[in-house]
Amino acid sequence: MNYKSFNESLLSWYYEVRRDLPWRQTNDPYKIWLSEVMLQQTQVKTVIPYYNRFIDKYPTLDSIADESSENLLKEWEGLGYYNRIRNFHEAVKEVKSSYHSKVPDNLNEFLKLKGVGPYIGGAVQSIAFNHRVAAVDGNVLRVMTRLTEDDRDISKQKTITSIKEHIETFMPIFAGDFNQAMMELGATVCTPRIPKCVTCPVQSYCESFKNNTVNQYPFKKKSKAKKEYYYNIYLILNDNNEVYLYKETDDLLQGMYKFPKYDIDTSIENIEDKLNLTLSSLTEPIGEEKHVFTHKVWYMNIYVVYTKDKNDHFVPLSNVRDLPMSVAMQKVYKYIDETI
DNA sequence: CATTCGTGGTA
DNA sequence: TTACCAAGAAT
Known part of the structure; x- marks a missing residue:
């Protein structure tokens, strides 16, 4: 050439x-x-x-x-x-x-x-x-x-x-x-x-x-199938119009804020222990969301629960938008805007 | 070296 | 719906 x-x-x-x-x-x-x-x-x-x-x-x-x-x-x-x-x-x-x-x-x-x-x-x-x-x-x-x-x-x-x-x-x-x-x-x-x-x-x-x-062309070997993960996501609200958030430090999306996210077989009592909160009894989920990443898929059941507790993890609803949140968590947060 | 890391768009 | 792709790098 x-x-x-x-x-x-x-x-x-x-x-x-x-x-x-x-x-x-x-x-x-x-x-x-x-x-x-x-x-x-x-x-x-x-x-x-x-x-x-x-x-x-x-x-x-x-x-x-x-x-x-x-x-x-x-x-x-x-x-x-x-x-x-x-x-x-x-x-x-x-x-x-x-x-x-x-x-x-x-x-x-x-x-x-x-x-x-x-x-x-x-x-x-x-x-x-x-x-x-x-x-x-x-x-x-x-x-x-x-x-x-x-x-x-x-x-x-x-x-x-x-x-x-x-x-x-x-x-x-x-x-x-x-x-x-x-x-x-x-x-x-x-x-x-x-x-x-x-x-x-x-x-x-x-x-x-x-x-x-x-x-x-070009030739590229086929990518592996995405792994699927099933989670319950909890929108925990207290009577100050605040919601519970934590900053991710280990898992996917490090540095971003997340709502409490647990494998679907985690009991509500177990979550109360982990978060040191007293929560209202669990009702039916208010929604389901699917979020696709490059290499995994999250299926999320979204629950709303209430508490009378307050601590540093609780953020006023009007301030949540100031924190970095992934699109997956934004899909969850929109239930607060739409249903509460 | 193979796997892990987001999200939106397209066929 | 599913699969692939987009001015790749860290581990």
């Missing part, structure tokens, strides 16, 4: 059609980095409002480094993969204290930071500093495996590393534009289903198009 003319075809297409995304309006490495953290496993359309809110509220690296982790988690609420913001917060604090608030423009230094892996490393170093490093995401894997009829399993790290090294043998000096062009091609033309090969700017270089095997 003539990579020189491939690069020219790809880049001239990109300069003509590229979308005007918010993070393309800046050269600030901090902002580009933040956008890449938000974009992992998350669609552009979902990220845009979060990115704009963050930049509005935290315009500089120092401003986000100085914010509390709980406020950041609240801003991240609904975006998912909450460890991303925890790691990013740690990383920017490290940049502030050890790098004079300047994002390292050295790949190996940058990769030492929390939450910075091969993709974000390549993306930020190429886009912000124009270093010649590949940024290999799901789009790029799809484009490359189709271009070269690569049968390897793209869920394996070895395959990703190999493709990254291959790209770095031919990518041009316009590294940031090249990486974004590859991703843009995957996102808008070389799409997972019904790719637009007819209008593809690099169709003439594509082995799978030539052999009519595009739909065989």
Whole structure:
């Protein structure tokens, strides 16, 4: 393959059609980095409002480094993969204290930071500093495996590393534009289903198009079935118009607030002991909710119970919205708005 | 290396 | 409804 003319075809297409995304309006490495953290496993359309809110509220690296982790988690609420913001917060604090608030423009230094892996490393170093490093995401894997009829399993790290090294043998000096062009091609033309090969700017270089095997790529081994979990969720109200909440520290959704959540075979007496509360007798659940995660499913029965007790776990109903809560718990909380 | 981490959208 | 996917990283 003539990579020189491939690069020219790809880049001239990109300069003509590229979308005007918010993070393309800046050269600030901090902002580009933040956008890449938000974009992992998350669609552009979902990220845009979060990115704009963050930049509005935290315009500089120092401003986000100085914010509390709980406020950041609240801003991240609904975006998912909450460890991303925890790691990013740690990383920017490290940049502030050890790098004079300047994002390292050295790949190996940058990769030492929390939450910075091969993709974000390549993306930020190429886009912000124009270093010649590949940024290999799901789009790029799809484009490359189709271009070269690569049968390897793209869920394996070895395959990703190999493709990254291959790209770095031919990518041009316009590294940031090249990486974004590859991703843009995957996102808008070389799409997972019904790719637009007819209008593809690099169709003439594509082995799978030539052999009519595009739909065989990329190959990925099938994911395991999701495990199912059955819980009772308790909305515990006292006579101060307060509801019981706790901050998760061990399980899924760390740092987020949850209503008491127990396996369905846990007795109400057992729960009273664990929470040190005296609860009203249990009636029928007021609702059921299903929440699907990447790798598990929660089935939740929602109960309302009352108590005369008060302690630090009780939050006024008017303040619950100020705390970070996952979408699963928001589904539960809506029963308070609707039925109480 | 395989598994674990959210959420919303689509066919 | 079910399965897969989206600018992946930590463990």
